[in-house]
Amino acid sequence: CIDLAGRTNVELSFWCKEFSDNTQPDPAIPFFGGADFDGVAMSANGGVSWYLVQSLRFPQSSWTNYVVN
Numbered sequence: 845c846i847d848l849a850g851r852t853n854v855e856l857s858f859w860c861k862e863f864s865d866n867t868q869p870d871p872a873i874p875f876f877g878g879a880d881f882d883g884v885a886m887s888a889n890g891g892v893s894w895y896l897v898q899s900l901r902f903p904q905s906s907w908t909n910y911v912v913n
Contacts, residue, residue, distance in 0.1 A: 845891075856884070856912040862903045870899050884912065 848854055871879035874893040879885070882901050885894040897912045 854913075856897075857909060858884075859907050859909050860900055860903045861907045862905050867901045870896055870901065884910075 868881045870883060871881050871885070871894075874895050875885070876893055879894070881896075882899070882903075883896050884898040884900070885896050887894045898910055900910075
């Protein structure tokens with residue numbers, strides 16, 4: 845958990861690559877509790893409700909850098 849209260853211009857950066865595994869569909873927005881999907885989600889209320897910020901259903905076959913503002 846990262847508390848970004850009072851922060852501006854924050855970015856999340858990560859690398860991702862496809863490994864020929866099964867993909868899972870994106871969850872409903874918002875979703876509650878947990879979800880089995882391919883992507884990155886964030887919560888603004890301590891994990892009560894979650895929002896998809898980067899879908900990873902169709903990543904590239906080579907390492908790709910993703911940046912989420």
